Amino acid sequence: MDRAETRSAPRTADEETVLAFLKKSAHEPASVELDRWGPHLTEGLFFDSQYLRAALEFGIDGLFGNGPGRKPAKLIRCVFRSKNALGAKTVADVLVLIQDGRAFGAIPNADGDEWRTPILSRLERHKETMRRFEENRKAMQNIRDMP
Secondary structure, three states, X not given: OOOOEEOOOOOOHHHHHHHHHHHHHOOOHHHOEEEEEXXXXXXEEEEOHHHHHHHHHOHHHHHOOOOOOOEEEEEEXXXXXXXXXXXXXEEEEEEEEEEOOEEEEEEEOOOHHXXXXXXXXXXXXXXXXXXXXXXXHXXXXXXXXXX
């Protein structure tokens, strides 16, 4: 999904997973009301569930890089309302980390509908860094292989 949509129901399996996660995490599950979905980021992220705490602690930067043990992941954006422990309605804008149909955690989204722009920029920089790293590794191997 490339743009935000105002709707009160999930439309995809990933969004159903997010709704189930939000209800499971809510103080009062029946109070969860969905306001907006998307845009989502469904390609280019990789995650090793063994390092969930680090990925959520370091935010989006913990999701870059296709290293050992990492599998494709998605960030599904949702804006929702629910009651807190005092019974007051609160609004939250979150990015929920999904992998293999399972929600692993939520990252607060302070960037609204434009949240993907800085992330996609960082993802491109990461790809470029990894490309240069690989070029340097090959050059060093060629030097080692010289007679």
